[in-house]
Amino acid sequence: MPTVSSEELAAAAGVNSAKLRKDFSYLGSYGTRGVGYDVEYLVYQISRELGLTQDWPIVMVGIGNLGAALANYGGFASRGFRVAALIDADPAMAGKSVAGMPVQHADDLEKIIDENGVSIGVIATPAGAAQQVCDRLVAAGVTSILNFAPTVLSVPDGVDVRKVDLSIELQILAFHEQRKAGEILQAAEAEGAVGVEGPAAKVTKPAAADRKGPDGDVPAVMPA
């Protein structure tokens, strides 16, 4: 398939074709009128815009089950990420091979970051160790951190942190599952509480009826 139309892409993505064209237009004029978009060229341009054409050395700290799973995850390499080092605080782990790489001891963290020019770190340690690891990463020059530990990390300005909570997606599923079961049941369940009429009665549009893609329409505000 050498070219693709905005209509086809939009159908595949579950969005409106005009939105897709407008979005693409912010990147430049990469389509051909009457023809569509050259797939290879489009992929390259989007990849470049997203930074996928660059090489990003990363360090992964905490090689437990999750760290090992991440190290084995094939998706990283194909998107420009290169695992520069696997690091664990447990001396018993040092030297072991995970995903074809030797696990290195946390003592060498600063040296590894410096030598590899690492600016992105992944934390997959237990909650208790995360902040300390984070501080060391930042001190060593890391400016972006992906946090899998169930803790909120404090970082100085200029450092980006993203937290991955593996249960949030489950919550979203459960939220919709609950709705499938019907509001009536739910109202009966809440024993005489105030304001049980719920949001469904106030909602202006079909609510969850139009869902199709992975959009996650959940109230924007949740308890931290």
Place this chain on the structure above:
Amino acid sequence: MPTVSSEELAAAAGVNSAKLRKDFSYLGSYGTRGVGYDVEYLVYQISRELGLTQDWPIVMVGIGNLGAALANYGGFASRGFRVAALIDADPAMAGKSVAGMPVQHADDLEKIIDENGVSIGVIATPAGAAQQVCDRLVAAGVTSILNFAPTVLSVPDGVDVRKVDLSIELQILAFHEQRKAGEILQAAEAEGAVGVEGPAAKVTKPAAADRKGPDGDVPAVMPA
């Protein structure tokens, strides 16, 4: 801290207090004028609305590194999820204990789902096995699936699927990291391509300057 104001919550969440109050108002009037929100009551109401007060039995299929990491993840239980069973296709895994639970063989999948009234399944198998597992889950009555395998699953209408791509968050970090490095460098890198002026010149607002919380402001359209 028995009560909390919308101002405090908003500051903690990095949003506008009016937005927070308006969002809360869709759930009902759970605050007290002049005082704020009763923390315990608010937590309960939001939990109930999100379905966290219900008990959700789930099955986890594919007990590799990732499956084991998920099984050990403490966040599930505290949010109303109960792992009803760990399932793996490998006979060598059957009977082994992971996170204090016995791993059961995939042959018993239908029976387990039926007996436990499971409606949510988690797939952490290799990509090749995911669709097949998915089909069996759906046939057995599962109506919500959380997919960690790097495959797009096909499901009949009425079944919700959410796909977790562990590298997407890394991409978002890399995207911002790239911007930190400056646009000029990037423009020079793209060897003579058309439309190198990039989106920054067209953007109407400060772009990434106002980022604070975990918002992930990345172009809405990406290649599937």
Place this chain on the structure above:
DNA sequence: CATTGTGAAGTACTTCACAGCA
């Protein structure tokens, strides 16, 4: 002549600002 790129129109979301109330 099918399809892009894009002003204009439409819709949704966010914030303001203040009446209302504990």
Place this chain on the structure above:
DNA sequence: TGCTGTGAAGTACTTCACAATG
């Protein structure tokens, strides 16, 4: 008096619809 709840105003995002064009 302090803070919620909410119409109204403001802003952002989405879709329409069509001129431009390879």
